[in-house]
Amino acid sequence: MDPIIAATHADPYPYYAQLRTAGGLAFHAGLKVWVASSARAVCAVLAHADCRVRPAQEPVPKAIAEGMAGKVFGQLMRMNDGERQRCPRAAIEPALELIDEAHIRALVAARLITVDADGLYKAMFRGPVCVVAALLGFNPAQGRTISALTADFVACLSPLSNDLQLVAAHGAAEQLRGYFVELLAESDSQLLTAIRQRFEGDIEALIANLIGLCSQTYEATAGLIGNGLAALKRQPGLRGASMDAVLAEVQRFDPSVQNTRRFVAAACEIDGVRVEAGDVILVLLASANRDPALNEQPDRFLLDRPNRRSFSFGSGRHQCPGQMLATEIACATVREILDHGVNLERLAWHYRPSLNGRIPLFNIVGD
Template identity: 80%
Template sequence: MDPISAATHVDPYPYYAQLRADSGLTFHPELKLWVASSAQAVCAVLAHADCRVRPAQEPVPKAIAGGMAGEVFGQLMRMNDGARQRCPRSAIEPELAVLDPDVVNALVAARLITADAHGVNQAMFAGPVCVVAALLGFTPAQARVINELTADFVACLTPLSNDLQLAAAAAAAEQLRGEFIELLAEPASDLLSAIRQRFAGDEETLIANLIGLCSQTFEACAGLIGNTLLALRRQPALRGESVEALLSEVQRFDPPVQNTRRFVAASCEIAGVRVEAGDVILVLLASANRDPALNERPEQFLVNRENRRSFSFGSGRHQCPGQALAMSIAGATVREILGHEIDLNRLNWHYRPSLNGRIPVFSDMGA
């Protein structure tokens, strides 16, 4: 195991504890990057002005540069710092924060969930994006198309994708752009109208970040829902707890996003360590969540934990703007799955290949 492969390991947490014990910020010679594993180091990296979300010499990955997927990638607020990050965030974040949970619950409840692994996977991977698409004003039929295109598009966000997947991602980006151009021509929802009214940039940047909203929903919600189901599988007594409280501890204890990266723009000192311009820092969010300096009894799963602190949705200027929406969609989906009385013990699972995500995929036993 290494700090990257740990994300999809069955139990990476003892390994994370070992990294924290060695030092909060250390250089990994095989991976040729720094690893921030303690809460102090993670907080320092995420807050440092010289730690950027993309390397200066490669703002868009070479594999997708020059195509529509690259055009979208280069305008995403999560992939930019400064004004290119603040402008779309200031338009989207306030509107997501005030969405009515009852509306989200109704949209989730309207979706068909079958009592098998296929139904669970559909609820995890298709449901959340369809909900976001509906909130933005797409019809149910259009929302299904948006989800399918988003599933293809997210391939451009990982270096694990092959040429066929990258080609599909490029085509998906083109189609998603077209769908949003048509939607913006006559906004069909209060949410989209409010976002558009707040937004001060050009339409292409807005479209890119609406696509980004869908792509972030796709993986983050799937992982949060899936890891919550695994927690219930391991501890059936948790079924008696509030789903909201359960999710709050799952996102700390076994988060869907295990790590992120920062790229050092100028030589500086972080957490007492000198790093140089061009260095890469792997930020182990999941490890920091279990640092005793951040949470008492961090290795225990405590639904009613007091003063819970977590880096799972990021921190500072790049904290996830859709945290409340993600938690709302995930909570509604978990309740719907449990309401169908699916026997979680009859499901096999494995983690989807990823360099930073911890997203289970389920299958029926014997399948």
């Protein structure tokens, strides 16, 4: 076991507890990175001004730097610090907070959901992006295309992607840009209008971050839906509970984003440890969520957990602006899957290959 393998291990949480016991911020010789595992260390890293989301010498990964996927990547607020992060965030976050939850539920309910393995996959991965596309003003057919292209684009975000996947990601970025150019000329959706008004005429940054909104929705929401279904199978007593309460605890207890990285821009001290410029810190969000210093009885799944605290959607200046949107889409989707009669007892799964995501891929036992 190591902190990377842990993300897709059947149960990484005892290992995370061992890491916390050994020290909140410690160097992993095998991976050649610092590992922040305690709530205190994770909070300190995420808040530190010298801990950046990308290495200073490589703001865009070399593998995609020369294509359209790289151009989009370079403008994403989640992949930048300073003004290049703050301005897009200030444009998008207030608009997302105004979305009507009933509208989200209606959009999810309007989708065809089947409870075979393929249907669950589409509900988890494709459905949430279709909802975001509809909120932005795309029609249902366009939304399905946007969802498919987003599936190709997100390959550029993973170091595990091969050359063919990266070529497809560049092509998807080109096509997504074209769709958003047309949308901006035609749509007057409330969400798009609210976002557009705050971008001050920077059309390329606007388009890149609209693509980013879709790509962030794609995997994180899929993981929340999938881990919600897994929790319901493991704990049958949860099935009659409020789905909002269930997923509020799922995102703390078994989050879809297990870790993130920070790159040290200048020598500094973090949580009593000196780190040097160029060092890499692996930030174990899921481990911090289970730290007793953050949440009492952290290894118990409690629907009515008082003062629930979580790093699953980030913290501070890079906290995910779409937390409410992702959570509401996930809640509505799990409700629909249950209402369509999925047999939870027949669900089996393995985790999608990833360095940081914990996303179940389901099959139906007996099919």
